[in-house]
Amino acid sequence: MVGIREIAQRAGVSISTVSYALNGSSKITVETRDRILAIADELHYTPNLAGRTLKKQKTNIIGMYVNGFGGDFYSHVIDGVAQVLKTNHYELIVGSGGNRSRGFIPQKFVDGAIILDVNFPTEVIQEYADAGSKIVVMDRELAHANVKQVSLDNVQGARQAIDALAATNVKHFVLVTGPNDSPDSNVRMQTAISQVEQTTGQSVLVVPGDFTIAGGRKAAKAIIDTGMKNVGIFALNDELAIGLYEGFAEQQIIVGTDYKIIGFDNDLIGTYLTPQLTTVDYSKHEWGEKAAETLLAMINGKKTQDYLIHTRVISRGSLGEK
Amino acid sequence: MVGIREIAQRAGVSISTVSYALNGSSKITVETRDRILAIADELHYTPNLAGRTLKKQKTNIIGMYVNGFGGDFYSHVIDGVAQVLKTNHYELIVGSGGNRSRGFIPQKFVDGAIILDVNFPTEVIQEYADAGSKIVVMDRELAHANVKQVSLDNVQGARQAIDALAATNVKHFVLVTGPNDSPDSNVRMQTAISQVEQTTGQSVLVVPGDFTIAGGRKAAKAIIDTGMKNVGIFALNDELAIGLYEGFAEQQIIVGTDYKIIGFDNDLIGTYLTPQLTTVDYSKHEWGEKAAETLLAMINGKKTQDYLIHTRVISRGSLGEK
DNA sequence: TTGTATGCGTTATCAA
DNA sequence: TTGATAACGCATACAA
Numbered sequence: 001m002v003g004i005r006e007i008a009q010r011a012g013v014s015i016s017t018v019s020y021a022l023n024g025s026s027k028i029t030v031e032t033r034d035r036i037l038a039i040a041d042e043l044h045y046t047p048n049l050a051g052r053t054l055k056k057q058k059t060n061i062i063g064m065y066v067n068g069f070g071g072d073f074y075s076h077v078i079d080g081v082a083q084v085l086k087t088n089h090y091e092l093i094v095g096s097g098g099n100r101s102r103g104f105i106p107q108k109f110v111d112g113a114i115i116l117d118v119n120f121p122t123e124v125i126q127e128y129a130d131a132g133s134k135i136v137v138m139d140r141e142l143a144h145a146n147v148k149q150v151s152l153d154n155v156q157g158a159r160q161a162i163d164a165l166a167a168t169n170v171k172h173f174v175l176v177t178g179p180n181d182s183p184d185s186n187v188r189m190q191t192a193i194s195q196v197e198q199t200t201g202q203s204v205l206v207v208p209g210d211f212t213i214a215g216g217r218k219a220a221k222a223i224i225d226t227g228m229k230n231v232g233i234f235a236l237n238d239e240l241a242i243g244l245y246e247g248f249a250e251q252q253i254i255v256g257t258d259y260k261i262i263g264f265d266n267d268l269i270g271t272y273l274t275p276q277l278t279t280v281d282y283s284k285h286e287w288g289e290k291a292a293e294t295l296l297a298m299i300n301g302k303k304t305q306d307y308l309i310h311t312r313v314i315s316r317g318s319l320g321e322k
Numbered sequence: 323m324v325g326i327r328e329i330a331q332r333a334g335v336s337i338s339t340v341s342y343a344l345n346g347s348s349k350i351t352v353e354t355r356d357r358i359l360a361i362a363d364e365l366h367y368t369p370n371l372a373g374r375t376l377k378k379q380k381t382n383i384i385g386m387y388v389n390g391f392g393g394d395f396y397s398h399v400i401d402g403v404a405q406v407l408k409t410n411h412y413e414l415i416v417g418s419g420g421n422r423s424r425g426f427i428p429q430k431f432v433d434g435a436i437i438l439d440v441n442f443p444t445e446v447i448q449e450y451a452d453a454g455s456k457i458v459v460m461d462r463e464l465a466h467a468n469v470k471q472v473s474l475d476n477v478q479g480a481r482q483a484i485d486a487l488a489a490t491n492v493k494h495f496v497l498v499t500g501p502n503d504s505p506d507s508n509v510r511m512q513t514a515i516s517q518v519e520q521t522t523g524q525s526v527l528v529v530p531g532d533f534t535i536a537g538g539r540k541a542a543k544a545i546i547d548t549g550m551k552n553v554g555i556f557a558l559n560d561e562l563a564i565g566l567y568e569g570f571a572e573q574q575i576i577v578g579t580d581y582k583i584i585g586f587d588n589d590l591i592g593t594y595l596t597p598q599l600t601t602v603d604y605s606k607h608e609w610g611e612k613a614a615e616t617l618l619a620m621i622n623g624k625k626t627q628d629y630l631i632h633t634r635v636i637s638r639g640s641l642g643e644k
Numbered sequence: 645t646t647g648t649a650t651g652c653g654t655t656a657t658c659a660a
Numbered sequence: 661t662t663g664a665t666a667a668c669g670c671a672t673a674c675a676a
Contacts, residue, residue: 001379001430001454003653014663019655028661044453046428050381051653053372054668057323061423069400069416075391078418091423093415096404101383101413106368108323131366242594272564272594325669336647341671350645373669376652 002043003051010043011036022047053109061091062295063110067117068096072268073284074116077138080288081114088296105133112295114138118182134298136291140183148298149306150291154184157280157311158191161234161262164278164313166200168260168320170232173204176219176240178211185211188236188264209240216243223259224251232260232319238267238279241318245273256320266314275317282311324365325373332365333358344369375431383413384617385432389439390418394590395606396438399460402610403436410618427455434617436460440504456620458613462505470620471628472613476506479602479633480513483556483584486600486635488522490582490642492554495526498541498562500533507533510558510586531562538565539572545581546573554582554641560589560601563640567595578642588636597639604633 004018011018013032020028021036022045053059062085066074078094085092093110095101102120104110105128112134115125122140129135129146136148165173173196178185189206196204207222209215216235220243223231235241241263245255255261256275263270263279270277287309297304315321326340333340335354342350343358344367375381384407388396400416407414415432417423424442426432427450434456437447444462451457451468458470487495495518500507511528518526529544531537538557542565545553557563563585567577577583578597585592585601592599609631619626637643 001653004655005653015654016656016664017662020662023655032661044428044449046425046453048376048653049426049429049431050372050375051668052655054370054376054653054670055655057668059372069391069397070394071397072392075393078391082418091425093417093423095415096400101415103368104371106366107371109371127366131368269591269594272591274596323669326671327669337670338648338672339646342646345671354645370669373652374671376654376669377671379652 001048002045003048004045007036007040007043007045010039057108059091059109059111060089061093061110062112062114062292063101063104064092064094064114065102065117065120066094066096067119073265076284077116077288077291080285080290081292082288083285084289084292084296090296105135106131108133112136112299114291114295116291134295136295136298138287138291146298148294148304150287150294151306151308152184152282152287153308153310154187155191156308157264157282158188158234159195160311160313161188161264161280162192162195162199164262164315164319165232165234165260166196168232170230170260171202172228172231173200173202174223174228174231174233175204175206176209176216176233176235176244177206178209178236178240180208182211185236188234192234209236209243211237211239213239213243213246216240216245217247218243220244220247220250224248224253229258231258233262235261235263238263238265238270238277241277241279242267242269242273245277255318260320261318262313263318271316273318278316278318278321279314280311281314282309323370324367325370326367329358329362329365329367332361379430381413381431381433382411383415383432384434384436384614385423385426386414386416386436387424387439387442388416388418389441395587398606399438399610399613402607402612403614404610405607406611406614406618412618427457428453430455434458434621436613436617438613456617458617458620460609460613468620470616470626472609472616473628473630474506474604474609475630475632476509477513478630479586479604480510480556481517482633482635483510483586483602484514484517484521486584486637486641487554487556487582488518490554492552492582493524494550494553495522495524496545496550496553496555497526497528498531498538498555498557498566499528500531500558500562502530504533507558510556514556531558531565533559533561535561535565535568538562538567539569540565542566542569542572546570546575551580553580555584557583557585560585560587560592560599563599563601564589564591564595567599577640582642583640584635585640593638595640600638600640600643601636602633603636604631 004015008015008018021033082092105113114136116138129144193204207219263277266279266281290307326337330337330340343355404414427435436458438460451466515526529541588601588603612629
């Protein structure tokens, strides 16, 4: 490992002079600086991160924690985060699936963290925040001086979904939900239920799901078994909707007439279904951007506030449109 | 930041005693150890990574570099890597899209790196390896003492694809390729061409693509324009195949009769096409596992060799199978 | 069994 | 303009 010591020796100067040269200080002459830089280059010198971090107590690295990398979703969120960090000269590292790299947060190896992983326990986040780490959460509510939220506007999205369904004059409303412990699922569900009651006066049938394709398939069977016709289904995410399609297809039922479906998330696969899936969309990229911007503001001691990402319906055909 | 110094003070011992206690050394009495650990726990002590790294010259962190997180692909590979690392008590950090975090490699912040990103320049890898970093490449050939390859058996896969097409007695063979500078594309193409010549004696039409859906759509137009019928198309990846489906669909052409298609990669979306896409499959998870195992072996100074991931055809319908 | 002292690579303060 | 030196947090050889 070649360090500033070796460079200093070769250049016949002290290590502090080398440090000045490498950091572009104006305290030394241009000649010495150039000479030192040339030697550093020749030796393929790269500063040691651990040493620098130890001294500076700052890494310029942000940690992002996600649930997994599957599907099209995280890709766009991470891209949004990465873009903002890049222009602000921060590094991004991504940890997934509850591996121990979350330890980077209390160890201060990351200057801040962005969390989009329901499996990351809230108590742990709280503990880290107590210890002084700056954190942005994208998937829960958490009031803490060192934590800010950048969340999806699930309320708006659920209302839009119900309104779109109601506009097709369906007779029955069905909700296919996510897991019980998912805040996203619960907010969407509660909002949808009250929205149906307020705007149509009708009641709602709730079919429990789990945000997976398999769950949607099971839900389809349950819905068929009720014998109801002209039903509008709000699948609380697109994976459930995909499962519904599959479940209905097994019974030769085409979506869009007796069963109208609207999803949530605008998953790419929805565009490959027949008919294409109508869904609640939002900018995943923007979501990531805002999370990163908020975190950087916190780190730099600027004022910030929680942020909501707005939603909109993309009409594609699964409500029988066109 | 609470460090061993503060713990030592509270416990009325020296910092080395604290260090021994924290590292479970048997040099100290059980009582002092427990007492120290209790205090550490009470103060919410977390070891500082930079300090420890500086001393140990080892981080137990592996860096993985991918092209992006889009789609279903990287998810499985990363899972495979993560699983092996976890059981061996290594951390995984993932960098994507040419961000500067690749600097972690020469800075020795990662003990080794796994690269699956064609945009990661080979010269840079070589330079890092020259400087002593251990690296596993999954997407290119690179002979170097500090670099091992864990690659897809593109030759086997391409042969299997051509054989499957040939078995349907197509008259014409068409290849839709990836970018010129993609080793995957080039190996598959060259193998496919010679396989067609050797087994059928026929010649091959090559339509340049770029591994994207848009590229596939364009290729579909080009193929239709030739006026050929009964043609077997080997799309060098599934995204191209998806684009082909779309391009054919625009002309009301259903895949599987005049145009038979086989893809490569077994992308999830292929199962949502009609007919479902027949494709060359391989275990993405195993690919990741082998890469991680190889890297760990290198780090631990064990003997290793390059590894090939084998392939197989999954028959689903786009060759006109039932 | 515990303490003292040194060094990992870097930055930064102070003195020359 | 440059150099000597301390400090960051931790691990460990050696002394007590």
